[in-house]
């Protein structure tokens with residue numbers, strides 16, 4: 001009988017991340033990029049003093065966390081705990097509550113259902129664009145895009161069951177709710193009991209959201225109909241769960257989906273303009289395609305399949321500027337990833353931002369090139385080399401909805417205007433709860449003169 005003792009897997013190498021953060025105080029994304037480079041695709045620990053998350057970048061390891069052994073990596077701790085009182089125990093939680101919600105929500109997002117929303121989204125977006133855009137007058141791109149996207153999503157989710165006054169209350173409340181906890185993302189070791197700036201605003205915004213959402217949900221439940229909007233669909237799906245417990249679950253899923261869809265979409269749609277501005281030759285190809293397919297507009301759902309290059313452009317944009325730049329998970333039980341020991345109770349951080357820039361998986365990784373997403377070339381890639389929408393059982397439910405929204409918005413704007421940016425220094429990413437531009441994107445829309 002052999003008496004050999006099998007050596008335990010090695011612990012991960014620890015990088016002095018606090019030193020890199022101190023070096024790049026004005027530009028912490030550089031510290032993060034440097035850590036990604038030093039890791040060279042292996043699992044490392046980022047030493048941030050009391051907090052030492054594992055950084056996981058290699059696509060095989062990402063796959064292990066998101067799919068292979070996904071139930072060992074839960075959405076708790078960093079990032080998630082501060083948001084629990086907003087998202088509740090629904091689609092944006094984990095465990096049994098999430099599983100039950102996923103069973104209800106996922107079947108709603110069929111291609112047929114999304115297609116059925118296209119006409120409505122096109123007309124809402126056209127109205128919002130008309131309302132918000134002042135040709136020739138400079139504006140901040142994120143503010144403008146949010147003013148278009150937020151009411152569009154609220155109107156799409158609630159159908160005609162929501163008044164203008166309610167929309168005017170809900171939109172800023174959601175905005176405050178998803179942004180006011182950003183500081184806790186960079187201070188993940190501060191316990192929830194210790195107050196931080198933004199906490200009070202967060203609580204007030206939840207109160208507003210709840211007042212509006214519960215009133216509408218109860219009304220829809222009293223008069224259940226066959227309407228296509230998301231609230232009606234959720235209420236029908238939970239019709240056998242009466243009372244406050246059922247109301248609460250519908251509220252949690254509604255608010256979770258709203259949070260998931262607005263901040264991400266608005267940030268992604270803001271990046272389009274600086275990226276077009278930085279790559280004039282690529283912008284020219286986008287403009288030519290919109291001119292050829294949509295002409296002077298108005299854009300309609302029939303145009304969308306033809307906007308092939310714009311779709312490739314958007315996919316490449318989400319490679320270099322993945323708005324969900326970080327996906328943290330808490331480790332339930334000790335595990336081994338890529339031969340390295342990962343300890344229970346610690347945090348694992350996945351980062352589409354870093355994985356999407358790995359030279360082993362991306363030729364010329366820092367070059368913006370939409371041709372990578374030519375549908376004929378795409379299937380040669382590792383599934384987890386590109387994961388702007390996550391993967392595995394928690395895979396985002398919104399890629400088709402986002403693509404539809406982006407094509408309609410960008411196609412609609414570019415059929416009538418050309419964007420001109422007034423920024424004088426390069427626009428680069430900044431780390432917040434989503435990957436935002438580091439400065440206000442100053443933009444003017446100049447009407448196209450057609451002969």
Ligand code: HEM
Pocket residue numbers: 075091092102256257260261262264265268322323324327387388389390391393394395396397398399401402
């Ligand atoms: C550019 C746009 C978007 C990006 C980059 C994005 C990204 C993501 C990512 C990375 C996740 C995975 C989170 C995790 O694993 O913990 C996710 C989940 C989710 N997304 Fe999106 N998303 C976008 C738009 C949308 C839209 C428009 C919806 C509309 C309904 C949506 C609904 C959801 C939902 C419900 C989940 C949770 C799924 C689950 O945990 O079961 N997303 N999204």
